[in-house]
Amino acid sequence: QVQLVESGGGLVQAGGSLRLSCAASGRAFGYGDMAWFRQAPGKEREFVAAAHWSGGSTYYADSVTGRFTISRDNAKKTVYLQMNSLKPEDTAVYYCAARNSILALTSMAYDYWGQGTQVTVSS
Numbered sequence: 001q002v003q004l005v006e007s008g009g010g011l012v013q014a015g016g017s018l019r020l021s022c023a024a025s026g027r028a029f030g031y032g033d034m035a036w037f038r039q040a041p042g043k044e045r046e047f048v049a050a051a052h053w054s055g056g057s058t059y060y061a062d063s064v065t066g067r068f069t070i071s072r073d074n075a076k077k078t079v080y081l082q083m084n085s086l087k088p089e090d091t092a093v094y095y096c097a098a099r100n101s102i103l104a105l106t107s108m109a110y111d112y113w114g115q116g117t118q119v120t121v122s123s
Contacts, residue, residue: 001028004022004024004097004114005023006020006116007021007022007117009094010120011120011122012119013122014088014123015085015086017083017085020036020083020117022034022114024078029077029098032100033099033105034053035051035079036049036050036070036081036094036096036097037095039116047061048094049070050070050106051070051072064083067085068084069081070082081094087121089121090121095116097112097113098111
């Protein structure tokens with residue numbers, strides 16, 4: 001069994017910053033790619049950012065490039081999402097995802113999902 005637990009969400013004004021964390025637990029998860037997705041009310045879940053298992057490569061959605069930074073600490077099996085210059089359109093539930101499968105970093109196929117953390121950006 002693999003568990004992903006997100007934290008760090010909250011309410012912030014436009015232009016502000018938040019840092020999300022996601023800790024993975026369970027022997028079934030090794031050191032696969034980890035990613036963040038988000039889902040705004042009435043919209044489909046969308047990809048935000050991914051980090052290769054080695055931490056050496058990252059991949060971002062165009063909408064967050066230059067504002068968000070994904071990083072990971074493999075010793076802690078934790079992935080982070082630093083979000084700067086937040087906009088009201090960033091408001092969504094943010095989900096952490098992880099996989100053991102060896103896929104291209106741009107693949108959207110993930111094996112494990114967290115419960116999500118709410119991020120609200122006020123104008």
